[in-house]
Amino acid sequence: MIVGQPEMPSELLDDYQVQDHLHEHHSPFGVRAVAILFIALTGGILCAQWVRGVRVESYVGSLQAPKTIITAKNDAIIQEVHVQEGQTVASGETILTLYDRSLEKNWKSKQQELVMLESELEQSKAKSEVELALRNKEIESEVFNAKLKSSQYLKEKYIHQITNLAWQDFLQDYDSLSSNGSAEDVFRSLVYESRLPDENRITAMLRQESARNSAEVFAARVKLCEDQMEELKAIQRKLPAQIRVAMGVEVIKNRLDRVKQELKQLESQRDALQLKAGRYGTVGIFANEKGDPVKKGTPIVELFDKEHPFLVVEVPSRKISLFDEGKAVKIMFSGNAKGKGTIQRISEQAIHKPGSTESVILVYVEPAGPLWPEFPMGTTVDVTLEK
Structure with a gap:
């Protein structure tokens, strides 16, 4: 106890001693708690890092x-x-x-059109064949007539050519006798001249010229007949195509080809309706x-x-x-x-x-x-x- 100070009551003295004792024990405990908490936190972080490292994503x-x-x-x-x-x-x-449904309808319609056009084509071909036969018969008849005329004209041509040659030979013989210079030939010439007066000689020359002209005329007629026959043959060669066009065969055939192509396309579309792997x-x-x-x-x-x-x-x-x-x-x-x-x-x-x-x-x-x-x-x- 300090001298000069009043003495503390015994009850207060006991409480003070107890608090002082507790304060002396509390300070070391708090330090230890903080240290433990820090160590635990550090360990958790390290553990998390380790787990993250070994975990496979x-x-x-x-x-x-x-x-x-x-x-x-x-x-x-x-x-x-x-x-x-x-x-x-x-x-x-x-x-x-x-x-x-629309494709099927179009396909059936094209099939019907195809059948109809095929029938029309057959009818048109039949008519064309009949017409061609008739026209060929007419042309053959004309060709026959032309051949007949040509043969007649050719016969006349040959006759006139022979006549021309005969008169030509006759006149040549007369001219050769009259031009001889010997006495005997002169005598013969006088005899011949007496036998062949000038008017007769002129007549012979005219007949020779007429025969030659007639031969040329009949040769020209033969050539005309031959040209006519060639023309008829050319017409006959072109006739089938012309009759087919006239009878509408080519038109129907073109329509038929177009319908076949359209039908082919429609059938291709129908086949496409079969979906395959x-x-x-x-x-x-x-x-x-x-x-x-x-x-x-x-x-x-x-x-x-x-x-x-x-x-x-x-x-x-x-x-x-x-x-x-x-x-x-x-x-x-x-x-x-x-x-x-x-x-x-x-x-x-x-x-x-x-x-x-x-x-x-x-x-x-x-x-x-x-x-x-x-x-x-x-x-x-x-x-x-x-x-």
């Missing part, structure tokens, strides 16, 4: 296969479905049959049923080549740097079935999906190692990168 992929889309070639109605979903079909096998594949889900109307270009069913499957993996664009072509991946199918693959191709353009702020890039994965298990097309799988 997976991506969602979709099982796909090369596919062929069967589309409608015309506005039509599905008349018959020949296969079932999941059925395997070969190339060229008929998948379904469409019915186009362009390659081997497995039939997918039909978008339409028997009796449903479809528009031109409407997809009806898909054929999948399940022997060549692949995966389409959607990778966030911020993660695409982890992916490289040729890199191996692990695949987890439904039922914990496992598989392996190799990155075949990475799309060159990102896709913005509706309702998402982050774009994705499509990565294509092909099988590697054991065959993948069979699952329906579009099945989702988990894909992870191999370390």
